[in-house]
Amino acid sequence: MKVKSAKLVRTGIVALAVAGLVGGVVTTAASAGPTRHTSAAQKALDSLVSDDKFPAALATVNKNGRTSTLVAGSAELGRRVPVPRDGYVRAGSNTKTFTAVVVLQLVAEGKIGLDESIEKYLPGLVRGEGIDATKITVRHLLQHTSGLPNYTANIGLDNFQRIQHKFFQTHDLLAAALAKPALFAPGAQWSYSNTNFLLAGLLIEKVTERPVQEQIRERVIKKAGLKNTYWPEAGDETIKEPHPQGYGAVSFKDATVINVTELDPSWGGAAGQLISTPSDLAKFARVLLDGKLLPAAQLNEMKKTVDASAAYPGWRYGMGLISFPLTCGGVYWGHGGDIDGFETRGGATEDGRSVGLAVTAAPGTFGDAEKGVGAVLAAVDTAFCK
16 A cells, blocks of 8 residues: 555545455345446446455445445455445545534524634634634635644544544644644635534534534434434444444554554544444435525525535535536535545435445555545446446
8 A cells, every 4th residue: 555545545635635355245236126327336336346455335326216225345354244235334524514514504593604704603712823713704614715724634643553542632633733824815725624624513512502413413413314324422433233344554654454443533523423324325415405404595505616626626615515527417416535444425416316335445545545536436426327
């Protein structure tokens, strides 16, 4: 594995930019009889395992009134263990969309102004070299145009074994970000930073006077009818059963692959802590686009995008929501997430299609990171288009 690839994954760049032994392939479908899109999607998942060396791949495809649940690979390296259909996975930065929905619900309730400064709501909290909190708005946070440095670049993720079981306090994560100077003036550019959604979580807590995880659960997870999505409580390093194992590298300098299924996800927080399943992630995107979580005005605001092609060609970033171009025309809306052990991608289209897909290692763990990112995105495109 390339040392650079591991670093990109852990600092969140590959999350939005760009030689394991795997057992036999296990494939299943939710309904009998092959369909063109199911066959193509299954072949794409099989390729993620055989060609791109991901230990396992899981997907849910909703298209033309039909739902297909697909798997490929093995749930454990070096053994032939069936991959659980629609198993639990760490959802990583998909959490940002959930957080953004809560903020926009509070906007609809008149409790937050999108173009008000974060200084108004979190006075005295955001300070640092070149950082002026009076000029950073809530909109800047949700669109990643604040210029705030990314805390995940400064908390020791270069040596995963050192922090795998470490519990992080939110204020320590924020301090790690603010120890670095501003990247640019608010609104001047786009740059993906987990710090933006760390602050969005604190904003939710300040306005509601309740924990962010409770607000996400009550306002989004329950409202969307998601049965298999949850925020692990403090100290919980496990994933509910059934789930495949997730794999990652020891550190930037040591490419040895280890099982990283159990970890303390506290460093993700409102930017990346949720656990979910491919079907729940697909359903969440569908419910969101169908207007069941936000009034039309706030959903329209969420879908106002800025250029994010610096991350990947054709991407545009809204408020915790990305539009991805499709080879068959149009776009799908979603987010995606990378966290040690798992990568998730997918979303929904305006015409009713939805896809949730996960692999059990971050791109770069078993090969070239950029190639791995492209392969996962191509598999999602295939699921939507073929």
